[in-house]
Amino acid sequence: MSLRLSTVILPYRRWHEGGRAAWQRAEELGFHTAYTYDHLSWRVPFRDGPWFGAVPTLTAAAGVTERMRLGTLVTSPNFRHPVTLAKELISLDDISGGRITLGIGAGGTGFDASALAPSGREPWTPRERADRFAEFVPLLDRLLTEDTVTYDGTFYAAGGAQNIPGCIQRPRLPFAVAATGPRGLKLAARHGQAWVTTGDPKLYATGTPEQSVEALRAQMDKLGKACADAGRDAAELDKILLTGFTPDRARPLESVAAFVDFAGRHRELGFTEIVVHWPIPETDFAADHGVFEAIATEALAQLG
Template sequence: MSEPLRLGVVLLPQDRWSKARERWQRAEEYGFDHAWTYDHLAWRSLADEPWFATVPLLAAAAAVTERIGLGTWVASPNFRHPVPFAKDVMGLDDISGGRFLLGVGAGGEGFDASVLGPPPTRGVRTRRFEEFVSLLDQLLTHPVTEHVGEFYEAHDARMLPGALARPRPPFVVAANGPRAMRVAARHGQGWATYGPTFGPEDEGLPPEQAQERWWAGLATMASDFDDVLAAERASAGPDAGPLRRYLNLDGAPMYSLDSVDLLMEGVERATALGFTDVVVHWPRDSGVYAGSEKVLERVAARLDDLRGDDLRG
């Protein structure tokens, strides 16, 4: 029998804690399985709006919740070094009582890609990501680490007392292409995607048509990941553990919480493609992810239905 679908929500790090605290607690009270925040220094159209640091925000959220999983959606090497970041991860794991989920990605080409210097090429960024994840894995599973690589060094790097989660906090690896998918298959306990991105030829499509093109592209992507995973697991042997599949449903052209019906349709289609977890965004007042919290409340009231086996056919 298949496990129930798990549902998560992203809360952007824009509000002062006096306001944000209540939302993180509500995410748990609503019954979401996990809650996330972005790990950026600035982000896209919101670059000139308030934006708080990720690690202290998640530490505060961990201190005022008890059950819900908490994670980064997603951390990247754009401005993270594996050694100090592994210490942050160990601390978040400790404060949350082992509930922390480490979402990691290669890093995009947005505002924080060049804040520390010229951004790397895509090929360099992918190689850096492979080493970043591998070194994080080593740091979080060993008390002392020595490493000299292409991008990072770690000398007598101590990670004591280690994480509560064993063997370490779960890695949820964001990947849209084959090389990053191999990183997810090799190191991840979860694969995350926002689905396909559109090119200039897709601009101006009616929303419903754009939505269908996105779902078609996602089906191809999920099939590609099946192939990558099968190849990696063939070489890893039969002891490789299960790997969850996380879909950022708001990677689609239409915002998932425009209506309860649209969210229900998205969950059903994601489940049919083999996704085990679906993630949506807390509605904002305007701009990206603009929507009504009333819709979020109605969705929360139907979480048990959304998790039901009837969605799996």
């Protein structure tokens, strides 16, 4: 099974102070896709520092690259509405010449969950986030494939929303659905062209690499069942692993050999794409940039 290598570039640098150069270099290095987080802010040490919007960043990246795919990893309903998001995505797909993938998930707690909330309102519970996600994804699917959509739901509405001419990619740009629970996996099976996971968060601090592999194997099995229930072959979906959140999170970028070992074990599980973070000094994503570039240019050939 072939394996693709992608990267995620966090939007914390001004465009003319290293931001643009990173996206251009990612294309030069041959990454399949360069993603960015879609947050209003993120955790320490980024929480109180510069942080730029995902859609403008991807629009700028589309203008300085030609071949590499671009995307979010991931967008969520925490501060997005399907109607306005659809218009932005159609525009971005057009500007990029059809190179956009939408990574999408249910969202979590933190600044994204509270920035638009009235004072004193508690963040949505996991069930409430799942409820919104279950309505958000099918409506966004319609908005990106139909010229005009009218919809009146529990959480979202569209009153004759027009999205002409639609996406360059047909029938629409691909969804990479981040999910590990049954409701999210059901959405991935029904609407996704890819599935995304970061592993099992319960293993982040104290788990072992072997436990992580088994947890990912179980997630893959659950995805297969969700696809079977939806009457779909799970082989139709790409399986994307966003690294940096498994127990052995630092090891893949220690050397080319370490990455080849890591990627090979996860390819055997069925993953078709591995995503590594662009190195950021003095953070959880710190790595030797020379090693990072060697991995980008040499590792896949060593996997065979």
